[in-house]
Amino acid sequence: xxxxxxxxxxxHPIADHSFSADRQTLAVARDNNIExxxxxxxxxxxxxxxxxxxxxxxxxxxxxxxxxxxxxSQDRNAYVWEPSPQGWKPTLVLLRINRAATCVRWAPSETKxxxxxxxxxxxxxxxxxxxxxxxSKHLKKPIRSTITTVAWHPNSxxxxxxxxxxxxxxxxxxxxxxDARPEASPWGxxxxxxxxxxxxxxxxxxxxxxxxxxxxGNALAFAGHDSSITVVYPAGADQPPSAVISLSxxxxxxxxxxxxxxxxxxxxxxxxxxxRFQGSEQGWEIAGSLETKxxxxxxxxxxxSAFNMFKQMDLKGKTTDDTKLKTVHQNTISTIRSFEESGxxxxxxxxxxxxxxxxxWTL
Amino acid sequence: xxTLNWRTINIDALDPESPAxxxxxxxxxxxxxxxxADVQALAGQIRQLLRGGDSEGALQGAxxxxxxxxDERGKDVHLATIIEILQSIRQADMSPMLGRLxxxxxxxxxxxxxxKYIYKGxxxxxxxxxxxKITPQPTGFSQVHSSRSGEGGGQAMSVLLSWHEKxxxxxxxxxxxxxxxxxRTV
Numbered sequence: 001x002x003x004x005x006x007x008x009x010x011x012h013p014i015a016d017h018s019f020s021a022d023r024q025t026l027a028v029a030r031d032n033n034i035e036x037x038x039x040x041x042x043x044x045x046x047x048x049x050x051x052x053x054x055x056x057x058x059x060x061x062x063x064x065x066x067x068x069x070x071x072x073s074q075d076r077n078a079y080v081w082e083p084s085p086q087g088w089k090p091t092l093v094l095l096r097i098n099r100a101a102t103c104v105r106w107a108p109s110e111t112k113x114x115x116x117x118x119x120x121x122x123x124x125x126x127x128x129x130x131x132x133x134x135x136s137k138h139l140k141k142p143i144r145s146t147i148t149t150v151a152w153h154p155n156s157x158x159x160x161x162x163x164x165x166x167x168x169x170x171x172x173x174x175x176x177x178x179d180a181r182p183e184a185s186p187w188g189x190x191x192x193x194x195x196x197x198x199x200x201x202x203x204x205x206x207x208x209x210x211x212x213x214x215x216x217g218n219a220l221a222f223a224g225h226d227s228s229i230t231v232v233y234p235a236g237a238d239q240p241p242s243a244v245i246s247l248s249x250x251x252x253x254x255x256x257x258x259x260x261x262x263x264x265x266x267x268x269x270x271x272x273x274x275x276r277f278q279g280s281e282q283g284w285e286i287a288g289s290l291e292t293k294x295x296x297x298x299x300x301x302x303x304x305s306a307f308n309m310f311k312q313m314d315l316k317g318k319t320t321d322d323t324k325l326k327t328v329h330q331n332t333i334s335t336i337r338s339f340e341e342s343g344x345x346x347x348x349x350x351x352x353x354x355x356x357x358x359x360x361w362t363l
Numbered sequence: 364x365x366t367l368n369w370r371t372i373n374i375d376a377l378d379p380e381s382p383a384x385x386x387x388x389x390x391x392x393x394x395x396x397x398x399x400a401d402v403q404a405l406a407g408q409i410r411q412l413l414r415g416g417d418s419e420g421a422l423q424g425a426x427x428x429x430x431x432x433x434d435e436r437g438k439d440v441h442l443a444t445i446i447e448i449l450q451s452i453r454q455a456d457m458s459p460m461l462g463r464l465x466x467x468x469x470x471x472x473x474x475x476x477x478x479k480y481i482y483k484g485x486x487x488x489x490x491x492x493x494x495x496k497i498t499p500q501p502t503g504f505s506q507v508h509s510s511r512s513g514e515g516g517g518q519a520m521s522v523l524l525s526w527h528e529k530x531x532x533x534x535x536x537x538x539x540x541x542x543x544x545x546x547r548t549v
Contacts, residue, residue, distance in 0.1 A: 144390055165390045166546070203472070205392050206544035226544040227537035248471040250535025253544075 003292070004328055005360040007044050009037065014352040015057060016103070016335050021064035023339065028352065029057040034071050034081075044358070050081055052090050059104035061113070070113050072101035078115050078125070080134055093134040095123045103149050109156035111178050114139075116147030122161055124173040139171050139194050149210050153217045157182040157191055160220055162208025168222040168230070170198040186218050188237035197237070202230045202246055209269065210256045215345065219281075221265055223254035229267055233281050243281045251275070256336045260363055261345030266290070268333040268351055272325055274361065290361050291327055331355035391546040397430040399437040405430075406444040413448060419460050422448050426464070426473040431547045438549055445480045450522050457529040465533050474534040478542045479549045481530065484523050 015029040026037040026044055033051050037044035053073035060071045069088070072078040076097050079090040095101065099118030106113045112126045115136075120143045123136035145165035152159055159173045172191035174182070187197040198220070206226035213220055220232045228248045235242040252270035259265050265284075268274035274290040312318065324330065331354035339360055340348035350360050375383035405428060412421040425448060430441050452460065464470050464477075530538065 167390075201392060203392065204541055204545035204547070205390060206541075206546075224544070226541045228541075248475070248537065248541065250537045252536055253540055 002362040004290075004362070005042075006328055007358045008356060009035075009044065009358060010356045012356050013331075013354040014334065014356060014358070016059045016061075017350065017352040017358060018060050018062045018069075018337070019339060019350060020062050020067065025062070026358065027060045027062055027069060028358070029060045029071070031056060032073070033057065034060050034069070048088065050079075050088055050090070052079055053077065055100070058100065058102050059115075061104055061106050063106045063110045066110050068106075068110070070104050070106060072104040072115050074100035076101060076117075078104060078113075078123075078134075091134060093123075093125050093136065095125070095136055096138070097121065097123060099146070102147060105150050105152060107152045107156040107159075107173075108154055109179070112156065112173065112175065114150045114152070114159050114161075114173065116150045116161060118146040120145060120147075122147055122150065122159070122171070122173075124159070124175065126175055126178045137173075137175060137193065139173060141194055142167075142169065142196055142199065148208060151211045151213055153185075153187070153213045154215070155182045155185065155217060158185070158187055158197060158213075158217070160211040160213060160222075162211040162222055162224075164207045166201055166205035166207065166224070168200045168208050168211050168220065168232075169196060170220060170234075171196060186234040186236055190237075198232065198234060198241070200230065200232050200241075200244065202226060202228055203248075204228075206253075209254060210267075212257055212259055212265075214259045214262055216262060219262070221257055221259065223257050223267055223269070225253045227251055227253045229254060229257060229265065229277060229284070231265075231279070231284055245279070245281075245284050247277065247284050247286070249275075249286055255332065255334050258336050258338055258346065258349060260338075260347075260349070264345070266336060266346075266349055266363070268336050270332050271327075272329045272331060272333060272353070273327040274333065274336060274349070274351060276363075290363070328359050329353045329355055329357055394431040394547055396432040397437060399433060399440065402430045402433050402437040402440045406440055409444055409448070413451060418448060418452050418456075419463070422452070422460070422477075423464060423467070423473065426476045427469070429476045429479070429547075429549050431549065442480060442483055442549070445477075446484050446519060446523075449481075449484075449526055450519065454525060457526060458532070461529055461533045471534065471538075474530060475538055475541045475545070476549065477526075478530055478534070478538050479545070481523050481527050482542060483549055485520065485527075 012030055017028045019026050024039045028035050032053050033049050034057055036048040038047040053075050055073050055075035057071055057073045062069050069081040078093040078095055081088040081090050097117045097119040101115050101117050103116040115123045122139040125134050125136040128135045145163050147161050147163050149162040157172055157174045157179055159171045162168045172195040174191050174193050202224045204226040206224040209223050211222040223229045228246055230246040232241050233243040254267040255269035257265050257267035263280055265277040266274050276287040277284055278287045333351050333353040336349050336351040338346045339350040348362050352358050375381040409421045409425050425445050430437050464473055
């Protein structure tokens with residue numbers, strides 16, 4: 001396993017990050033702005049800044065094919081940024097929400113995106129050709145609290161959302177004229193807009209921090225504030241799921257998770273390190289941390305002289321300086337994303353967190 | 364109209380979309396209601412196990428059946444039962460017993476329940492020790508009794524603290540987070 005690639009951008013929390021398809025451009029949400037970094041050899045150089053939001057930016061996502069960037073913020077707005085000769089050109093999106101937007105993700109088809117919000121609804125946004133304008137349709141029905149996370153099914157119709165009411169839900173966001181009729185899947189066959197294809201609660205009904213569909217879309221995983229991950233295998237429309245596996249861990253809660261293959265999930269959060277989970281419909285288990293324990297430069301305590309030891313004890317009341325965590329990230333990891341995919345699944349992931357670091361991990 | 368203080372109007376009550384008008388019980392996991400009599404019957408069975416010397420079985424039985432759906436009185440009865448079990452187990456036996464409970468099926472759940480009771484016990488250590496009906500020798504004067512119960516509160520706290528320490532060693536900080544997160548209270 002190769003050592004992780006660490007880029008310390010600044011000493012400030014990163015709310016969200018996204019790489020362009022060629023992985024040369026990195027967008028990070030910092031305060032009210034989005035900073036665009038360009039890879040320059042082994043480093044990332046600040047290239048551009050997208051300004052326009054007037055409250056904290058909570059989500060940023062780069063569409064892999066079109067290169068358009070969508071951002072959302074606590075100022076209740078979302079913008080779609082398109083490259084033009086004069087720089088990035090923002091288009092305001094009509095979200096029609098009266099609370100902060102919390103997260104945003106492009107659908108794989110890139111014709112739509114979904115925004116989570118504190119207004120207990122999910123605007124699903126698409127481009128209205130006639131009006132030259134991004135408009136939204138609201139997913140509303142059973143949501144009782146703030147949406148904290150959204151994730152798309154590969155068919156771009158099904159949308160998973162996690163909420164602070166403790167539920168992870170799967171909705172249909174089918175929009176006539178934008179989407180092709182989806183193929184039948186275990187989640188259901190007929191899928192008009194706002195069909196609730198699944199509603200899941202974990203044991204403690206804690207806040208949901210992250211949801212994700214498996215690569216095939218036939219399973220859903222979510223992480224809650226009760227330090228657990230839950231994997232749901234649906235059985236078909238109007239039927240109880242064939243398996244719901246909930247795994248409580250000894251660790252602090254996970255903030256985000258990605259499927260690296262059908263049988264492996266990477267999750268990271270308040271423990272400041274990423275963990276591997278492996279399993280199938282029969283059961284899941286934790287399979288250790290991504291941190292390599294023998295990493296040079298951190299845990300090697302230099303041979304200290306007795307004089308030095310007592311001097312330190314006298315000066316600081318302790319012998320070793322323990323202000324650094326033993327993990328690569330020095331604070332909570334808030335976002336992890338797939339960075340590189342090979343034939344068998346995700347081979348590299350990128351993570352960002354409260355410590356302002358971007359780390360690229362080889363799985 | 365002039366007398367109406369508009370700052371005190373509860374605007375949430377007028378807004379049908381407001382979350383204040385939700386029935387919040389729909390958000391919590393469903394819990395079956397349990398009557399206080401059932402809790403007391405269970406407590407009796409558990410005490411019997413305890414008297415028979417099977418403190419591990421008693422603890423397991425108590426943790427597997429937390430009365431989430433009971434009223435305050437029923438919950439207090441169960442708390443007193445669990446505190447009694449915890450106090451009867453020697454310090455050296457704590458870690459191995461917790462280890463076995465953790466490995467048993469549904470073990471994390473049982474240890475989460477134990478953590479809930481440890482925190483609840485800490486919240487009113489003095490209350491259960493005065494409320495417990497275990498006064499085997501009805502000899503104490505009221506004065507003596509009250510001073511002894513004060514002492515008992517401190518002792519109960521030290522027992523709970525050592526259980527807490529052993530429990531975190533085995534179930535990790537995740538256990539504490541789950542207690543804070545869980546909407547099913549004991």
